[in-house]
Amino acid sequence: MIVAQQKPLEEIARLINDCQKVLLVGCAGCVTVCLAGGEKETEFLASALRIKRQLEGNPLETVTFTCTRQCDPEYLLPLDNLIGDVDAVVSLACGVGVQYIAERYPHKWVVPALDTKFAGGSLEQGVWAERCGLCGNCILHLTGGICPVIRCSKSILNGPCGGSQDGKCEIARDVDCAWQLIYDRMKALGKLERLMEIMPPKDWSTARDGGPRRAVREDVIIDA
Amino acid sequence: MEEFEPKIVAFCCHYCAYSAADLAGSMRLQYPPNIRIVEMPCSGTIDHRVILDAFEKGADGVYVAGCMEGDCHFLKGNYRAKKRVNYVKKVLAEIGLESERLEFFNLSAAMGPRFAEIANEMTERIKKLGPSPLRRKGEEK
Known part of the structure; x- marks a missing residue:
């Protein structure tokens, strides 16, 4: 699988600092398995960002969706109905997913929430290693x-x-x-x-x- | 001014803290009514999202109570819960919410008095911290 890890919260928050409403898109592929960008991580990140922004007096509205895979164009179709009024899209996929969303929505600002690390596997729960x-x-x-x-x-x-x-x-x-x-x-x-x-x-x-x-x-x- | 009465959500393991709460009741022990208990099949079922959700929905404090170390009915659930709680505490600090609002406790089903003590301890702690900054002004206390 492609192994990725979430960027520091502070960094992700900075990337969408000027946005009022964002769409967070998770991916049910590799990044779900390496616990970086699945449905659970997407909801958690959305919640953390909302709380942070509310505490800063600049509330953030979030919409979340987890694609079956972000690296296949057909799985991005459901985003068409969600993307309309958001100021930015935060993709919790590997670099491939981020680019696929950016390609499909040329007029939307798309930012990565993860750092894509390597092609590898898990050694134990919570530990991944490069293999290819x-x-x-x-x-x-x-x-x-x-x-x-x-x-x-x-x-x-x-x-x-x-x-x-x-x-x-x-x-x-x-x-x-x-x-x-x-x-x-x-x-x-x-x-x-x-x-x-x-x-x-x-x-x-x-x-x-x-x-x-x-x-x-x-x-x-x-x-x- | 009316004294601040915090809302505290306690996620309690069925095999220890929840039974300890029951025992505290049977023993007629007094503890603050600020605690809202959520029964869990094991503290290990606690999820990061649920903790943040509680804060977002207006909790001033949250704690997770699991079995004594080594005594988890499901062997390791309490260790896992503790690790998750510690992770979320770190996230809370990062996003600007006092991490002291969240805590993990170990106790057994026989510790009714300890349950009441924890309830008091958390209520005192949250009262000192004041209302959660996430609660909007004018919202019911």
Whole structure:
């Protein structure tokens, strides 16, 4: 999932300081799972903002709605009926959702309530970790299911480097050395010899370095 | 001037604080009538939103009362409730409402006198703080 975290309340409040009525839009996708922008967080943020503004003597009116997903245009349709008289839209989705709303409503001021962090998963309730670097060319079959692109601080493909100490990365004691994890796992699987193969420099053009990306599946495109 | 009588919402766990309130009644203990009790199946069912909602709807104070630590009927509900209450206290401070208006208490079903004591303690505390700044002027007390 895309993991995001809410911006400080103070910052969100500042973004809509000059608004009298705002629409807060949650997203029932990834940000619900990472407890940052689901229905519950949307209602809580709306309530907190209303209280703050009332205490400041500048009451704020809020409308809330949680889309099934903000990254699919059809799920934004219900907003058409809610957006009319609001001064701004506060999106509690990842950066994708914020942009989808901004694109659909070109004349509305749209602000993000979250900071989009990474593609990852949960380690335990309330803790999330990065797992995918979105490089566009998966090599997990070569590295025992552990991604060196994102879990190695240097993204090196033929590790470990000299900074690997006691299974930890030199950047911090609580960061595992991805190449230690890869080595241990390949050893346990009896596939250590596969690591002897030197990986050539990776083609990063499929990653962000190639500019904004697009994925197309021709067979499901509906012709006009 | 008429003395300020706060409205205090007490979210009480069925297995401890709610029963303690019952016991306080049976023991004919006096406690302020400012407390509005909401029975919960477990303090762990308390939600961040509900606490803010109580303040928005005019509560001057809110407290959540759960079982003694280690004694939760559902094992960990009271710890979770306490963490949530502490989180909301932080949010209250951020948005400019005194965090002292919100509190979490641990007690058992056998603590009728303690229930009355907590009710007194919170009522005194909120009286000192005065009416919630969210309550509009002229609104019923």
